[in-house]
Amino acid sequence: MTEELTVGVLGYRFMGKAHSNALARLPMFFPDAPDVDRHTLVGRDEAALAEAADRFGFSQVETDWRDVVDEVDVFYNLGPNHLHAEPSIAALEAGAHVFCEKPLAPTLAEAEEMYEAAQSSNRVAGCAFNYRFVPAIRYAKGLIDDGELGQIHHVRGRYLQDWLADPDAEWSWRNSKELAGSGALGDLGAHTLDLARFLVGDAAGDLTRLSGHLRTFVDERPTGDGETKPVTVDDAYTAQAEYENGAVGTFEASRFATGHKNDHTIEIHGSEGSLEFSLERLNELEYKSSESRGYETILVTDGSDPYIDHWWPPGHVIGWEHTFVHENYEFLSAIAEGEEFHPSFADAYEVQRVLDAIERSDERGEWVEVDRD
Amino acid sequence: MTEELTVGVLGYRFMGKAHSNALARLPMFFPDAPDVDRHTLVGRDEAALAEAADRFGFSQVETDWRDVVDEVDVFYNLGPNHLHAEPSIAALEAGAHVFCEKPLAPTLAEAEEMYEAAQSSNRVAGCAFNYRFVPAIRYAKGLIDDGELGQIHHVRGRYLQDWLADPDAEWSWRNSKELAGSGALGDLGAHTLDLARFLVGDAAGDLTRLSGHLRTFVDERPTGDGETKPVTVDDAYTAQAEYENGAVGTFEASRFATGHKNDHTIEIHGSEGSLEFSLERLNELEYKSSESRGYETILVTDGSDPYIDHWWPPGHVIGWEHTFVHENYEFLSAIAEGEEFHPSFADAYEVQRVLDAIERSDERGEWVEVDRD
Amino acid sequence: MTEELTVGVLGYRFMGKAHSNALARLPMFFPDAPDVDRHTLVGRDEAALAEAADRFGFSQVETDWRDVVDEVDVFYNLGPNHLHAEPSIAALEAGAHVFCEKPLAPTLAEAEEMYEAAQSSNRVAGCAFNYRFVPAIRYAKGLIDDGELGQIHHVRGRYLQDWLADPDAEWSWRNSKELAGSGALGDLGAHTLDLARFLVGDAAGDLTRLSGHLRTFVDERPTGDGETKPVTVDDAYTAQAEYENGAVGTFEASRFATGHKNDHTIEIHGSEGSLEFSLERLNELEYKSSESRGYETILVTDGSDPYIDHWWPPGHVIGWEHTFVHENYEFLSAIAEGEEFHPSFADAYEVQRVLDAIERSDERGEWVEVDRD
Amino acid sequence: MTEELTVGVLGYRFMGKAHSNALARLPMFFPDAPDVDRHTLVGRDEAALAEAADRFGFSQVETDWRDVVDEVDVFYNLGPNHLHAEPSIAALEAGAHVFCEKPLAPTLAEAEEMYEAAQSSNRVAGCAFNYRFVPAIRYAKGLIDDGELGQIHHVRGRYLQDWLADPDAEWSWRNSKELAGSGALGDLGAHTLDLARFLVGDAAGDLTRLSGHLRTFVDERPTGDGETKPVTVDDAYTAQAEYENGAVGTFEASRFATGHKNDHTIEIHGSEGSLEFSLERLNELEYKSSESRGYETILVTDGSDPYIDHWWPPGHVIGWEHTFVHENYEFLSAIAEGEEFHPSFADAYEVQRVLDAIERSDERGEWVEVDRD
The missing domain is CATH 3.30.360.10 (Dihydrodipicolinate Reductase; domain 2)
Known part of the structure; x- marks a missing residue:
């Protein structure tokens, strides 16, 4: 576990903030967690995005997730439900580990595609049921x-x-x-x-x-x-x-x-x-x-x-936010150690x-x- | 409301005790309630029945409800569910007001008969949903x-x-x-x-x-x-x-x-x-x-x-038992005053x-x- | 425990009602309690007193407790605090068992007199700390x-x-x-x-x-x-x-x-x-x-x-009132059985x-x- | 509020962690808070101290607070109570703003000295009653x-x-x-x-x-x-x-x-x-x-x-820790804006x-x- 994981995050509002915070808190509280580079934050409103990237500690921004999924080790898909399937599948196919907000998809058909994409990859694909x-x-x-x-x-x-x-x-x-x-x-x-x-x-x-x-x-x-x-x-x-x-x-x-x-x-x-x-x-x-x-x-x-x-x-x-720290700890550790994540x-x-x-x-x-x- | 209502009660265990207590408490706490004569307690086990009648303040006992329904002003049917329909209907037909434990009957068909018997009578027919x-x-x-x-x-x-x-x-x-x-x-x-x-x-x-x-x-x-x-x-x-x-x-x-x-x-x-x-x-x-x-x-x-x-x-x-006092007060008052009871x-x-x-x-x-x- | 205990009660408002209720409920729920004759209710307002006696099941009323304390087996002193000492002591001296509302007296001196009167008698003297x-x-x-x-x-x-x-x-x-x-x-x-x-x-x-x-x-x-x-x-x-x-x-x-x-x-x-x-x-x-x-x-x-x-x-x-039933049960049982009451x-x-x-x-x-x- | 505040912290266990976390979280959640440089962490056990400094994000360590109080803008005294007075007063005299754990001192005499030192300085001196x-x-x-x-x-x-x-x-x-x-x-x-x-x-x-x-x-x-x-x-x-x-x-x-x-x-x-x-x-x-x-x-x-x-x-x-974020936000803002802190x-x-x-x-x-x- 010597290398840093580069992370791209789609979504910079409620969930973007919750996960960015979790990533930022790991070193102090879970020092055995993998190192993370908050690399790219993805969104559409450029001004708001830039401000968020600055606050959340990301070094880059992009407005198209397609430019990101093959540039990072881990892709967090925190967008609205109808944006879950395509970027998540693309990221898995590009070799990224993926973490996707819940529910997995708006429809069972899309969820099935995502599930199959995850099965076909050898990447860790996690879903954000943080209350576990x-x-x-x-x-x-x-x-x-x-x-x-x-x-x-x-x-x-x-x-x-x-x-x-x-x-x-x-x-x-x-x-x-x-x-x-x-x-x-x-x-x-x-x-x-x-x-x-x-x-x-x-x-x-x-x-x-x-x-x-x-x-x-x-x-x-x-x-x-x-x-x-x-x-x-x-x-x-x-x-x-x-x-x-x-x-x-x-x-x-x-x-x-x-x-x-x-x-x-x-x-x-x-x-x-x-x-x-x-x-x-x-x-x-x-x-x-x-x-x-x-x-x-x-x-x-x-x-x-x-x-x-x-x-x-x-x-x-x-508090509530601590569940995200635990979740990200387990998810990133599974990536680093080649284990399953649930x-x-x-x-x-x-x-x-x-x-x-x-x-x-x-x-x-x-x-x-x-x-x- | 000058006359005393004579009451016959079928059942002398849990519900018999709860209603007898309620009847006994009315004069002290609801002095405008009708006067009640705890007349006959009905059950099958003669020894237990006699002991219960003594404790609950009933002057007579009977082992067959048929001997009671036309002798009292008010018939309380507190027996198990399969004994709800026949005695209640007989009592209504005999001109008694009837109070029956819940649920009204084991089947909808019997409940319908009971409901129709109540409609056909001009008696007050109440059911024991005491949590009201x-x-x-x-x-x-x-x-x-x-x-x-x-x-x-x-x-x-x-x-x-x-x-x-x-x-x-x-x-x-x-x-x-x-x-x-x-x-x-x-x-x-x-x-x-x-x-x-x-x-x-x-x-x-x-x-x-x-x-x-x-x-x-x-x-x-x-x-x-x-x-x-x-x-x-x-x-x-x-x-x-x-x-x-x-x-x-x-x-x-x-x-x-x-x-x-x-x-x-x-x-x-x-x-x-x-x-x-x-x-x-x-x-x-x-x-x-x-x-x-x-x-x-x-x-x-x-x-x-x-x-x-x-x-x-x-x-x-x-406590819980007070709901029975209120229920009996409303039921008996409805009888005395010729009003509806719910x-x-x-x-x-x-x-x-x-x-x-x-x-x-x-x-x-x-x-x-x-x-x- | 073959005889009925005659009871005189001073006070017919809140506490009078609570204790009268307790006495009335004993036979149904505590059948081994001594039999009680609610004999005399004592108070000053004759009209209110008569109405209360009727509701509470007392056969007589008196406006002066002095006329009662030597006529009953048990004297309940439920008056205001400044009326605790004199009637209670008089009742004990007259040979009645006494039950007095709390606190025992307005002053330690009076309480001591009451305590000593109780000690000198061979009567049961109880105080109404019902939360026990x-x-x-x-x-x-x-x-x-x-x-x-x-x-x-x-x-x-x-x-x-x-x-x-x-x-x-x-x-x-x-x-x-x-x-x-x-x-x-x-x-x-x-x-x-x-x-x-x-x-x-x-x-x-x-x-x-x-x-x-x-x-x-x-x-x-x-x-x-x-x-x-x-x-x-x-x-x-x-x-x-x-x-x-x-x-x-x-x-x-x-x-x-x-x-x-x-x-x-x-x-x-x-x-x-x-x-x-x-x-x-x-x-x-x-x-x-x-x-x-x-x-x-x-x-x-x-x-x-x-x-x-x-x-x-x-x-x-x-409910709250049940504590009075338990209390009276213990108090009267102690009298009947010649035991201590606390x-x-x-x-x-x-x-x-x-x-x-x-x-x-x-x-x-x-x-x-x-x-x- | 253009400059970064350099911070020295005495104590690296429970309270050291709680305050370090609070400082680390300010930029993401309270972006208008002053910038903070977690400069020096002070403690006695060098190995543990070095490990803590690394986790808590401090660039330097010292084992003697005397070497720190005149090197930083803000001195956090999170040591045990008997170490509250001397370092806090020294820091105030050296021109640092001071934040001290509670209670202010083991004795009223020491607390008075600390209070007077704060009054004599024109620095912000806060005490860690975080539940406010x-x-x-x-x-x-x-x-x-x-x-x-x-x-x-x-x-x-x-x-x-x-x-x-x-x-x-x-x-x-x-x-x-x-x-x-x-x-x-x-x-x-x-x-x-x-x-x-x-x-x-x-x-x-x-x-x-x-x-x-x-x-x-x-x-x-x-x-x-x-x-x-x-x-x-x-x-x-x-x-x-x-x-x-x-x-x-x-x-x-x-x-x-x-x-x-x-x-x-x-x-x-x-x-x-x-x-x-x-x-x-x-x-x-x-x-x-x-x-x-x-x-x-x-x-x-x-x-x-x-x-x-x-x-x-x-x-x-x-959660509990959020009170520290709020507290540090108010304390540091008071320093930056020259206002009072309570x-x-x-x-x-x-x-x-x-x-x-x-x-x-x-x-x-x-x-x-x-x-x-």
Whole structure:
């Protein structure tokens, strides 16, 4: 691991900032992480791009990702969903390792192409399901894998936001089927479905069958210039599902859940114990063990907890952004050491199959198999 | 309201105790309630019945309800589900007012007969959805009716218990389709569906379409005498649904939710505000108003809160059993004053239609209309 | 225990109602409790008294307690504090068992007389520290007595109400030193100090030394007839203290804690574990055991929990008033069986010594010994 | 603000890491902050120091602070308490701006010298009470300053940790009066007292009189080499106090509060509203306004909240370390713009006067004036 990895990043707003920060923080907190050269930042608005590159520590900028994918060791695709497939595939084909924002693609077909491109390459292809890297989630995963919950019976995931509850909230690409693929389903539900799979995939197996439902509450929204555009994606989705082992899953997300900003919760009940996690209190895990009478509130900030020895003493809580540091650490280390990284494009493709099944089920009004064949 | 109402009660265990207590407490706390004569207690085990009658303040016992229904003004049917229809209908036909435990019946057909018997009589026929009588729920209903939540977008109800999570927990009538009709669905889900209907029925309209799912985790259970019996009902159900106004409903109950004893929660999101209620903290209501930034925890124990002026000063919390006192007060007052009582058999029949739709949907694996026609 | 105990009760408002209710509920829920004849209700306002007697189930009324104390087996003194000593002592001297509201008396001198009267009699003399009878508190006491918390280091008790935060709230006897003895200190602090003593008295010993502080925020209040009267008691008190075993105690109460209605909390930290209890969630206990990482929330409503087998199944919460049922059950059972009852006048006198020490310390501005000698 | 500020930092462990991280993060998130050159890192263990300098981004190391204080623009004194006075004063005299960890000094005399040195210089002298820079605290301060709480009646602060509850936990400089000045009092209580002063200093005035208490539970501890050393500081302190405006304050900290890792809470009750804050949930503020019935849980992560526009969208929580970024931003900006910074040495000296008063009171066993004169 003697060489520096050159990194190109497409996208310089929210996610660009989150990943640039993660890259910048690695040397101080994860000194065994590979060295990274923040090489090129890619975007369309040249002025904003230049300002961002300066702040985020990139030495170059480009307005066309095509000029970048074969110039860097690692390509971060943080663009909107409709820009996931082509640049990611091109980068893989150019020999770059790729890290792509979630959901993998707007459609299952594109996701499949991406997955196949990743399989055909010998590059590391990761997808940005960052909530796998919350220490409390890792700790929960350990409890489940150790059998502390016994047989899994229930998985319940929901992701509640409220930024569209106001019918006059402005239209954005996230409201367009063409640009985003889906709405709350792909944006929020993808996180939940990956997180559930990460936690119980080994213990309960895959989701096999499900019934999904999509709902759009407000059909068009103002664009800010006096016009309106149609909302062609869901504002909320729900799903009920069966796991391979017989467990029951229920999933839900909304952008209309007044009073909830970023409220991603997952709850798991097994024959021996239960777990509850909420993203807005991400340092905490609620755990009902076979020994306890009620749920205990564990502050997952001890030195022995996942990743915590890199940070601060017990009780000195970390934030949302730390999940990106952990994620980038694992991703870059996998590249440097020639190991697998999860969540991979293969993992993200599995999530995409579930997203697709939910959409199919919604169209047909009936239960569907996740497996299309 | 000068005369005393004579009351006959079928059932002397859990529900018999809860209602007897409620009747006994009315004079001290609701002095304007009609006078009640706890006349006859009905059951099969003569020794246990006699002991119960003595404790519960009944002057007579009978082992056959047929000998009671035409002897009393009011007949309480607190027996297991398969004993709801015949005695209730006979009592109505004999001219008694009837109060029946929930769910109304094991099947929609029986529920319909009961509903029609109630319609044909001019008696008060009430069903025991006691959670309508929690002060915090009444307070919540007031907020919704006053439009404080704006347009309703989401209704989320779940009822979690864990007494069957142990596969060796004993078989009871509650595990039998013949005796109970359904499992978690009718026992717990009926409560949730009635509560949701009470709260948002006016604001969001009826549930029109839904997709339901039933699941049995353990197929047979020990009977205590070395044998086993089959479990022919669901251990858990889930449902997703549409309201008349376009709102989305999700519902779930389980007897396998390790760590949850009697955890009945309902959450409602509207365009202007949100509400959350949990039965295990029944004195509290979580309320996000249009004026507040987050949910406020309201201790619904002020003198101005529903029913509270009958009880104790602010902060002196009431318990689960108080809902029965309120329920009986309303039921008996309706009889005395010749007014309507809700939840009526008509209300309970509406719930039964939803239970039936969930079962139909589960059988077919597709969305169904709640309306069979 | 063949005979019925005749009971006379002084006071027919809040406490009169709470105890009458408790007496009325015993036969149904605690059938082995002694039979009670609610004999005479004592008060000054004849009309209100008659109405109350009718509701509370008393067969007679009297306006002078002197006419009652030698006519009943048991005398309940539920009057304001300045009426505690004389009637209670007279009743004991007349051979009645006595149950007196808390605090025992407005002054230590009167409390001592009451205590001595109790000692000289062979009657049961109980004081109404009802929070000892919360199931969660009994459960907590069991954990402490079993050594689960190890050596006790910290005891922290506070009782927060807000009914005087409004400077225009009306004057009542509770604002008068002559009638009440003290304010928040005796009304609320007495509860806290008894509860702490009940829980850790065996494990940590007595409070030996303390520093107390009293504070009156509003010096006079309207009487409702256009006049004002002076507030001659504390609106809030604080105290810091040492236990025999070296533990540290901190105590506080206020009638000016905006947003808190009846928020009585106690927290205990030992070398091996910790406990937290809050009266507004009285069915719950927060417990950090030596085995758990965080506090677990125990819903103390299982059949194996103290008193719960008399009530309802797990998760069916009880209320504030149930503590009175338990308290009366224990008190009357002690009378019937010739056993001790706690909290006795002796226990209440120990609390009064601490109240007195807090007042002495406040006057002197220095630490004082609880023991005056 | 055209020049870069050169910075020397004494201390390279916990606080050295926290501040180095804060300095490193400023350019990306607070681009208008002054440029900083992480110039020299100071420590005694040369190997560890070199490794730390490399990770923390310092170009030079020194083992004697005397060689640094006149070489840098800004001197960060992050050493143990007994090393606060001399290097800080020397740095001020050498013309450096100084930032010193809390508490300002082990003794009031040294704190006074430091304060006077700061007054005599025209340099910025800041003290590291970082909790002033939590967004929820800033937001709370705004509510109080806007009069939303009305007249302040109660301030309650406590800081609970448990790392010494085990009697075999190892001795460190934090257990030595000579090296630390005091124990929980100076380490934790100083934070609480500064935070309370920040929040209510304008609304309630200064603490004028108080009664303090110190307690050491374990008198000696193992050193790790088979020996023991005496514990000469407090393991816990408590204090009760009066504010200028008549409000009551209670304060407490412990290193023996089993189950609490870094549980710093502050609660304030006014005539119109109340606030509660807990460091372990630092993104949240509990607020009872004059309009609400209960406390609302505000997630203080909106773009309009203090500092949040520099970070992430609503609901994407920040962590403990972010308080250091805000603190350093304000401190360095004050230097660059020639403005005041708070908390200054003057502010820290005010805290030290209260620490001293608590110690004096504990020695004398009586209330003392905070003002020694």
